[in-house]
Amino acid sequence: MFIRTPADLGAIIKDNRKRLDLDQAGLAERVGVSRQWIVGIERGRARAELGLVLRALDVLGIKLNTIEPASLENAPSSPDIDAIVAASRKSST
């Protein structure tokens, strides 16, 4: 599963929480956050804290890894950065 947006991540967290048969309160306790935070992240809150997100993934047993272009001399970067930025800027919650 690839992650491009906070919503993607929220879906993953929710799925895996259910897989583990945990309710929001249970996951919150294990991660060390409030239930509120779980609600927010599962709904795709964009401004959630990175550290907490990583902890949640860890608790759920989800490994996160990057697929980097490695060392391609002349960078392809991303297709159209402006579009990505423009689109991302709108996503508030």
Next chain:
Amino acid sequence: MFIRTPADLGAIIKDNRKRLDLDQAGLAERVGVSRQWIVGIERGRARAELGLVLRALDVLGIKLNTIEPASLENAPSSPDIDAIVAASRKSST
């Protein structure tokens, strides 16, 4: 490259920024954040916003994917959650 901590992510971002021959200001502009933010994230700021981080990875051409336990009936979860939480709690930056 696996990501477990904000510092891991910072290192990845820094490496890839240099791979693309970008300075902090250049990357900041492309991502749509301040140069300050780049400085922070590369140093492992734990409380950075998820959405901005994802955008930075996108701009750098880094794909993020999860390796989930998929549907293992009885959850293995993570080894020792308490230790993870305790350790993570300290990382403030």
Next chain:
DNA sequence: TACCATTGTCAGCGCTCGCTGACAATTACA
């Protein structure tokens, strides 16, 4: 040496996070 680009850090500011505590809506079950 002097100059320039890059990086790291500071202060101040507005805004939103994540928290607690509480309550309604939904679902499942006796």
Next chain:
DNA sequence: TGTAATTGTCAGCGAGCGCTGACAATGGTA
């Protein structure tokens, strides 16, 4: 039907983010 569990939402609060603007190190080059 009534009860309990789960989930979503609200208000209020302290704390820290990310921003601008500025300045000091550092490193490379003429």
